[in-house]
Amino acid sequence: MITINPNKASLTTTQLEALKPLSSCVLSDALDVVLGRLSPAEQPVHIGGCLPGGIQEIRHYDTPMIGTATTIYAPNGTSLPLHLAMATHAQDHILIISIDECTNVAYMGDIQALLSARNHCSGIVIDGYIRDRQGIAELDMPVFSRGSLPKRPTKEELGGINVPIQIGDTHINPGDIIFGDTDGVVIIPATLLALVIDEAIKKEESDNNRKNKVAQFNFANAHTTLDYIDIMTKDVADFVKTNQDKL
The missing domain is CATH 3.50.30.40 (Ribonuclease E inhibitor RraA/RraA-like)
Structure with missing residues (x-):
């Protein structure tokens, strides 16, 4: 049936x-x-x-x-x-x-x-x-x-x-x-x-902002993990800040 x-x-x-x-x-x-x-x-x-x-x-x-x-x-x-x-x-x-x-x-x-x-x-x-x-x-x-x-x-x-x-x-x-x-x-x-x-519209705007930051980032001057915080997601950046002595 x-x-x-x-x-x-x-x-x-x-x-x-x-x-x-x-x-x-x-x-x-x-x-x-x-x-x-x-x-x-x-x-x-x-x-x-x-x-x-x-x-x-x-x-x-x-x-x-x-x-x-x-x-x-x-x-x-x-x-x-x-x-x-x-x-x-x-x-x-x-x-x-x-x-x-x-x-x-x-x-x-x-x-x-x-x-x-x-x-x-x-x-x-x-x-x-x-x-x-x-x-x-x-x-x-x-x-x-x-x-x-x-x-x-x-x-x-x-x-x-x-x-x-x-x-x-x-x-x-x-x-x-x-x-x-x-x-x-x-x-x-x-x-x-x-x-x-x-929420998706906010996420899309945030992702586009990060893409622009990555495109303009000066990789030649980045030597430690901390130098990359500005182009990381917030959760990864928070981890790096908390654990910078281990990285």
Whole structure:
């Protein structure tokens, strides 16, 4: 039996424009900061974060993948929930598929990807394999997977659409925000998005300032670890100051 739930989550234009210039690295750092400030009672039940590093874009995309999650649970090698979601739950969402570590089949080919792209899907993230890689890579729609494999899946009546899922150590709820780029994929709980965006903008500004300092730093005149404090992150600089007699 397949469980199917509705999902009307969407990003506002303001949220989307704020996310576009950011990166998965900055957003991951920002999420860590936000979660670190919350008490256990304030933290969401399902905490987002980075997906496993093996899940990567199948080719380089010029812009990041950004959107709200349609979650799909597809266990035991079945792609039936994915096929159903592509038809009715893909528009303006990112399909993200948990497979219970079943890695002996490919869950999607180029025809299914084309269907999703034509149906205005914002992207697909699969904790497993695809096939017809070249055809999928020719589409503008971003696709992230663990790689490619020729073996087709089954169509067993199992799983769910818009149900809570887990990929690696990361929990994902329907409507959570997904951001993917060349470094990987970050999941931001919908309830924390505003806080994460604010923190990420600050982080981006701080990183740009440090890059400028590094670019202009006079390395010829730096002879001890203390001389590098101005271009170190605050935590490293604090360590150096405290332990300068050991360095």
